[in-house]
Amino acid sequence: MHQPRYNIYTTIHKALRFSMCETLTALGRVDDRDEKALLLALEATERLLQHCRNHLAHEDQFIHPLLGKLCGGESFTTADDHAQHELEIDELQVQIDEIKTASVQQRALLVLHFYREFSLFVAENLIHMRNEEIDNNQVLWANFTDSQIQVIEQAIVDSIPPEENMETLLVMLPNITHRERVELLSGMQQGAPTEVFAFLLSQLKPKLFVADWIKLTTALHLTNETSDVL
């Protein structure tokens, strides 16, 4: 069967889509009179916004300069989207701070308003990510081989602290297809230190459905003893 070419955006964007949708729906059901639950939901949102900032910075540093040169400044709109998203993240943070200091009586309306504004941010990001995966990716595919694209991706991964990489992988891996999971983990199985790979699998196991875990361990040729220990 024809093997699809490598799209640098697909798996990290799947992780972001999962986190955005999860955060949004959690904000939709949070009890604004429950201090602890509200604070947890707001802190989770702040962590997601920080991930979004980091993701924008990675693309700005490693991908957009290449696209800028290749497109000669023409029809390259996702760079403008990034500047807009930075402003929106700042504004969402201001609203989070307002909710944290608001009285109990004010909170219900503020949380509902924030939920709606955050939903627009998610919607814009969904459109933006789709455009990157289709339009920007077309430019990358026209100018680079898959191996060259994977070198760019590795430069991004190398620039991120190991703990942050682990955190991202544990959101990404349960939310991508079996084929994508096996591809990603096969590379790590060969390249990463044994203890790091074993730790990753031990953290991943409870996040996967049993059937997916069995398919994964079979595909990676992990022995029964190894997968039992994990």
Ligand SMILES: [Fe+2]
């Ligand atoms: Fe982007």
